Amino acid sequence: MDLLIILIYSGFCVLIFKLFRIPLNKWSVPTAILGGIALLGTMILLMNFNHPYGKFSKEVYAVVPVVPPVKGIVQTVEVKPNIPLKQGDILFTIDPKPYQLKVDELEATLMEAKQSAMQLGSQLEFAQAKVKQALAERDRTRTAYNRYRKGSKNNAAAFARQTVDDSRQMYLAAQANADAAQADLQRVTFAHESNIDGVNTQVVELQKKLESARYDLERTVVRAPSDGIATQIALKPGIMAVPLPLSPAMVFIPKQERVFAGSFWQNSLGMMKPGFETEMILDAVPGHVFKGEVISVLPAMSEGQYQASGQLLSANQISRHGRAIALIKVTEEDLEQYQLPLGVQGKMVIYSDQFTHVAVMRKVLLRMLGWLNYVFPVK
Template sequence: MATPVHQDQATAPHPTSAPAYEPEVEEQSGRSKRPIIFLVLALILLVGGYFGYQRYQFGQTHEETDDAQVEGDIYPVLPRVAGPVLTVKVEDNQTVKKGDVLVTLDPADYQQRINAAEAALAAAQANVVAARAAVGTASANVSAASATIGVSDANRARLEKDLKRSAFLRKEDIIPQSEYDAVQANLKSTSAQRATAQQQVGVARQQVAAAQQQVAVAQAVVKQRQADLDNAKLQLSYTTIVAPANGVVSRKNVQPGQVVAPGQQLMGLVASERTWVIANFKETQLENMKVGQPVAVEVDAYPNEEFEGHIESLSAATGARFALLPPDNASGNFVKVTQRVPVKIALDKVDPDHPLRAGMSVTATVKVK
């Protein structure tokens, strides 16, 4: 009977051994996962610390702002004279070259002014010819009066000799008194004629001076009429409006038949030759910023492209100073606000595959160290 009892004891521990062994397996599997988690966390912290340190080092040597945009020359197309529009030869977004005709105005009125100015100039030139002829006539009068003086002098010299002879002859009673009186009267008459001729010379010389002044006045009038003619031609040339530079036509607001006034903007011309970037950095970012430092430019329109440039200049005043109503910090409720200073960035090269247009938003990063 001892044998059956021994078999029961041998078979009894078998079903109870399974629940006693299972907790040990779970505890060992939990302990084996903890080093992996710690390793992953440590790796994450290590990578995060590395990139954080790199970002810190980058921030120490670079200054960045997204308050920046592309700028370019925009030329307003303005008429310099008034008149009805005859033709408009361009459309919006059309590329033009410097000197290309954009708009023509009706030139009829200005052509009439040229005709009137030409007629006035011809009349003034005729007055110059007449004035010069008057100078010639006055000069001839001077010569004639001078010749009369010469004749009078010759006659007077002869009559003075005749008077001396007549006086001797009369003293000897060879000639009658009447003949002596006649010679004396002729001498007085010749002296009077000489005085008259001398006065005529003075008058003729005054006429010459006056005629010369008339010539000067007429020549001045010719210059004035020539200036009027040149101005009329200049006004006529303004009826043809040409492109001031190479660029692209934008915001065209003129049509044939429209009457325009001087200074009225007809369209804008965006220059296509050169663009640059204006970045508004905070005043606290300018400590180490200098002209010539390299700049990396990222344009929102081309997220996969990076443009290289350099600082060309820094503004002499903050952007607020150029506002329509600049802030006045002298009031009692002053609140300090960090100001921004415009910095002009020139691009080192032009990428024709990725054209930059004025007004595009960019991010500028300056390497200051």
């Protein structure tokens, strides 16, 4: 761009010398050269600093990698490349049979658990009755044992030693049965009282497992996350889809506002503020200037970043020169009429509120670069 200014001035000087027949001598030529250096140098410095020029500019957009949520064989691919989609439209489907079988199995297990939970009340009553029966039997045998034992101490002939031992064993057996019945009652009581919001815990656990299985079954149908398009589709039926973040099945481009990013020298940061007017030329649209405004200036530059790792920060990384990145929104409504693909590139200029009269020269030069795009894009 600076070369264009010098060429314009040189052509202007040649025209003046020819038109007014100014002789080429030791006074006229140095005057034209020194005057040009002073004039153009001042104008270029003011223009470059106050109205920064982004030689490298490009449209930026976000993409969504579509990762299969569940593992399985791709059954169908419903989406067509580069066709606009609505949120919820089907992209592709995965064989649902393994997940349907899992749902059916859990539904049967849940039904069995519900029936068992309903029977816990009857089991509790039965266990309580068994405890009463066992305690009554224990008390009866204990009474008999005590009677035989006392009679034996009194040397009663009617109570032989064997009879006392038998009654004692019957009492101990009855006591063991009573303990077992009480333990079983405690078990049934715990099972009956193990509830979450009035629902048996085993039933709740199976309900959650069934809900998870149904969710996996639903996710065998992969849908568009938002309005947008899917492009460069290589997914075909029969491919094994695996839920690995590093291996997406396809790329989805959501519908979004078109934003352009420009790279600028850091000395221009003071003249790059949100709301400043911008102009941009695109290689794909020669001779046309798109107007817009600055949305924001990114608060960080990648050249200065580092992460926790086993390596020290290198001096080579510090020596890398970073550029400031500004995000630009094109305000012209005719951008869509050109049917430009996402990611087009060009050049842009930011016009600050300082030395606005110098901005005229920047506008002229930008348009001249736009005309050169008819021949070849200049970088």
